[in-house]
Each structure stands twice: as C-alpha cells, then as structure tokens.
Amino acid sequence: MSSDREVSDREIDAWVIGVGPGNPKQITVEAVDAIRRLDGVILLDKGESTASMRRLRTDLLDEYAPDTTVLVVADPPRDRRPEDYAAEVRRWHAARVDAIAEAVDRFPRPAGRAPVVGFLVWGDPSLYDSTLRLVDALAARPGWAVTVHVVPGVTSASALAAAHAITANRIGRPVHITTGRRLSETAATGEDQIVMLDGAEAFRGAARPDDTIYWGANLGTPDEVLISGPVARVADDISAARADLKSRVGWVMDIYLLRRPDAD
Incomplete structure (x- = not known):
C-alpha cells in the first residue's frame, strides 16, 4: 500500500488502553507497547478537583512516551442524582462524544496514514467504563472511519x-x-x-x-x-x-x- 495514500480527515486508529487502577507499576508490557505507538492521547478531564488523576496519566506518558501529544479535553458536566438515570447517562455520553470529536479534529494528520489516537482507561476498558461505548459512538457517526483496538488492564x-x-x-x-x-x-x-x-x-x-x-x-x-x-x-x-x-x-x-x- 502506498505510504502517501489519501486519508480522510475523520479516519483514526483508536487504541483504548487499560492502565490499571493507579499504580504505575501495574501497567502491562502490552499497554506500554501500545502507548509508544500513539501519535497522541485524549484525556477527558474533570477539572482541578481531579488534577492528581490527570497527573497520574501524564506521568505514565512522560515515562513511556514523552513525545506523545496530549490533548486535555474538559469532561462535560453530569447530574449525579437525576430522576432518569439512564437518560442522563445517554445525554452525558453524547456530550462526551462531541468533545472527543472536536479534539480528534485538532490532531495533526500524518502523511499517508490515519493518526493513532489513544485513550488511557483506569483499570480495564471492559469493566464499568464507558470509553469503548464512546469510541463506538464516534465510529457510528457519518463520515467517520474508526479502527478500534483494545488493550486490557489490571482491574x-x-x-x-x-x-x-x-x-x-x-x-x-x-x-x-x-x-x-x-x-x-x-x-x-x-x-x-x-x-x-x-x-x-x-x-x-x-x-x-x-x-x-x-x-x-x-x-x-x-x-x-x-x-x-x-x-x-x-x-x-x-x-x-x-x-x-x-x-x-x-x-x-x-x-x-x-x-x-x-x-x-
């Protein structure tokens, strides 16, 4: 395949990577390998009250992939005690997908290939985490082409x-x-x-x-x-x-x- 093929502005190679519950020593070799192949990482951030959570992830990137671009995206607000819990989660997820889409649009486009975009997930992406649902929702949008890879983590x-x-x-x-x-x-x-x-x-x-x-x-x-x-x-x-x-x-x-x- 030619290295200078035309790539859609909304084509991405998405890696959803489990990084464990917080101990930097509990990240797997597979996860480190995946992080090192990323062009950039999108971090959904809840603000200054959780700044140390953001630092735990950026510290991982500083150690294993210091040149990776990091886009910190404000996580949309969520009602924690709604009358209709399922409806509120759906609304919140839709707002998160909008924020992720805007961040992906800001990624530099490598010549001849889709950008490799990472999402660092606490614990394991398969257990009570919404990131895979968000990436799937992004992939379902008209005009988007998203290839999804998942790396498990310590739960x-x-x-x-x-x-x-x-x-x-x-x-x-x-x-x-x-x-x-x-x-x-x-x-x-x-x-x-x-x-x-x-x-x-x-x-x-x-x-x-x-x-x-x-x-x-x-x-x-x-x-x-x-x-x-x-x-x-x-x-x-x-x-x-x-x-x-x-x-x-x-x-x-x-x-x-x-x-x-x-x-x-």
Whole structure:
C-alpha cells in the first residue's frame, strides 16, 4: 500500500488502553507497547478537583512516551442524582462524544496514514467504563472511519483482592460484580459481591451488620486507603476515609467486596 495514500480527515486508529487502577507499576508490557505507538492521547478531564488523576496519566506518558501529544479535553458536566438515570447517562455520553470529536479534529494528520489516537482507561476498558461505548459512538457517526483496538488492564477488583491478600471468590462459589446503585437487588442472595461506583455507601442499607467488607480507595496511588472488618464496626471509618480523601486529594475511586461470615 502506498505510504502517501489519501486519508480522510475523520479516519483514526483508536487504541483504548487499560492502565490499571493507579499504580504505575501495574501497567502491562502490552499497554506500554501500545502507548509508544500513539501519535497522541485524549484525556477527558474533570477539572482541578481531579488534577492528581490527570497527573497520574501524564506521568505514565512522560515515562513511556514523552513525545506523545496530549490533548486535555474538559469532561462535560453530569447530574449525579437525576430522576432518569439512564437518560442522563445517554445525554452525558453524547456530550462526551462531541468533545472527543472536536479534539480528534485538532490532531495533526500524518502523511499517508490515519493518526493513532489513544485513550488511557483506569483499570480495564471492559469493566464499568464507558470509553469503548464512546469510541463506538464516534465510529457510528457519518463520515467517520474508526479502527478500534483494545488493550486490557489490571482491574480495580483484582487490585483490591491483592491489597487485602484475599481471593475474590470462595471455593466453588460465584462472585457477583455490581454497582452501589444496584446492590440492594442482590445483597440478599448470600453470595460475595464486588461493588463499584458506590458514592452513596449502599452497603449501609444492603449489607448485614456482621457481613465483612473489604474496602479500598485510590488503589495503587500514594493516597491508597484500605479498611476491612464487619460492616457495623467499620462503616463510619469508611465514611471518614472517603471524606478525608475528597477534601485532601479531591477525588475518591473506591471499590469493596462484601462477604457473608459463613464457611469457605
């Protein structure tokens, strides 16, 4: 194929790269290789309150691909407590795709090929992250030609289990992964629950007092906090830790495992 072929202004080679939950040592060799082939990276940024989150990703780029162009894009605002949750997420995702499209339009166009554009995803792109949906929505727009590649990453679920030195499941038994918003629907099953995205601390109402909670926040970062014990004993400690991180660091990314106190 000729190296000077005509390339559409809206043709891109998109790499969605899992970079782990925050520890720069938990990025995979595959992810490093992918980062080094990028022409540029789009970082959706939530503002000064989460500046340290942005620095964690730019530090990765400084270490592994210092010459890569970085476009920081303001993440559109989102209503965290809407009446219609699904509709609000759809609206927010559409606004994010608009912002990404505008950023891609600003990328320099290499001669004879599409630009290689990266998206650095916390944890793994397949688990409670919207980046792949956004890239797919971009690809579905008229006039766009997007080739998508995905690089898996260390998940916060596996990082949580490692930090607490526990297994995520018990012998021959399942583990259910859910969100705080949906925990009340499955907490009564008696199975182990890994819970993500629980800013409202749903475990207070859904868990039994003697259930064990293995909680972790900002895993792998210098601000990592780990708490474990019966829910009744440590719930207030978790609330205090969340408040401290929010005040001191500006953001909280937490996850926990709930476990009934019966035999393995």
